[in-house]
Amino acid sequence: EDKVVQSPLSLVVHEGDTVTLNCSYEVTNFRSLLWYKQEKKAPTFLFMLTSSGIEKKSGRLSSILDKKELFSILNITATQTGDSAIYLCALGAAGNKLTFGGGTRVLVKP
Amino acid sequence: GAVVSQHPSWVICKSGTSVKIECRSLDFQATTMFWYRQFPKQSLMLMATSNEGSKATYEQGVEKDKFLINHASLTLSTLTVTSAHPEDSSFYICSARDSTGAAYEQYFGPGTRLTVT
Numbered sequence: 001e002d003k004v005v006q007s008p009l010s011l012v013v014h015e016g017d018t019v020t021l022n023c024s025y026e027v028t029n030f031r032s033l034l035w036y037k038q039e040k041k042a043p044t045f046l047f048m049l050t051s052s053g054i055e056k057k058s059g060r061l062s063s064i065l066d067k068k069e070l071f072s073i074l075n076i077t078a079t080q081t082g083d084s085a086i087y088l089c090a091l092g093a094a095g096n097k098l099t100f101g102g103g104t105r106v107l108v109k110p
Numbered sequence: 111g112a113v114v115s116q117h118p119s120w121v122i123c124k125s126g127t128s129v130k131i132e133c134r135s136l137d138f139q140a141t142t143m144f145w146y147r148q149f150p151k152q153s154l155m156l157m158a159t160s161n162e163g164s165k166a167t168y169e170q171g172v173e174k175d176k177f178l179i180n181h182a183s184l185t186l187s188t189l190t191v192t193s194a195h196p197e198d199s200s201f202y203i204c205s206a207r208d209s210t211g212a213a214y215e216q217y218f219g220p221g222t223r224l225t226v227t
Contacts, residue, residue: 036218041220041221042114042203042218042219042220042221043154043203043218044218045215045216045217048215088153088154095159095167096142096144096159096207096216097144097156097159098144098154098156098205098216099156100153100154100155100156101153102152102153103153105151
């Protein structure tokens with residue numbers, strides 16, 4: 001059974017700080033790892049990492065995948081209050097199913 | 111583009127009644143939709159996979175007779191919670207996969223908060 005564990009559970013930072021979120025996983029047949037940001041309602045897609053794309057960057061957000069050590073990191077630099085959200089990591093499996101981790105709740109204080 | 115809507119956004123019902131939640135892909139076709147539930151401060155748990163024109167596939171532990179799923183068209187899937195009980199109170203979120211898009215790119219609806227009294 002696929003398993004996704006995220007850490008830390010939550011963290012509080014101040015604007016301008018850098019945040020590093022961790023996602024470790026166990027999977028029988030790796031296909032992809034996805035990151036989502038969930039504010040009040042629906043999760044919004046951030047990145048998808050695969051065997052052929054282990055690093056992604058978009059603005060202040062970046063993510064890497066380590067298939068050997070079975071983890072991924074999501075980095076947010078120069079954080080803003082708008083980055084406050086729950087960040088979800090998910091494994092993509094056969095049939096397009098997603099297995100989510102427990103999420104990391106990030107609070108960015110002004 | 112790639113917008114998914116859910117209706118209603120919140121609903122309160124009495125114990126024993128049934129509630130239907132709709133999930134629509136507004137600007138794309140979705141042969142596959144997924145239903146999740148999310149308890150407070152917890153992550154999304156996949157309940158079932160809804161395939162257009164065929165029976166839904168339920169995850170282990172999810173009662174198919176209690177959570178009825180219908181995917182009658184390429185843009186609409188419905189989840190009916192039958193004989194609802196207070197323990198069914200939760201946040202229900204659907205997602206839809208664009209049939210023409212990347213395999214694992216899913217778009218989530220805004221969710222429906224169900225409260226059973």
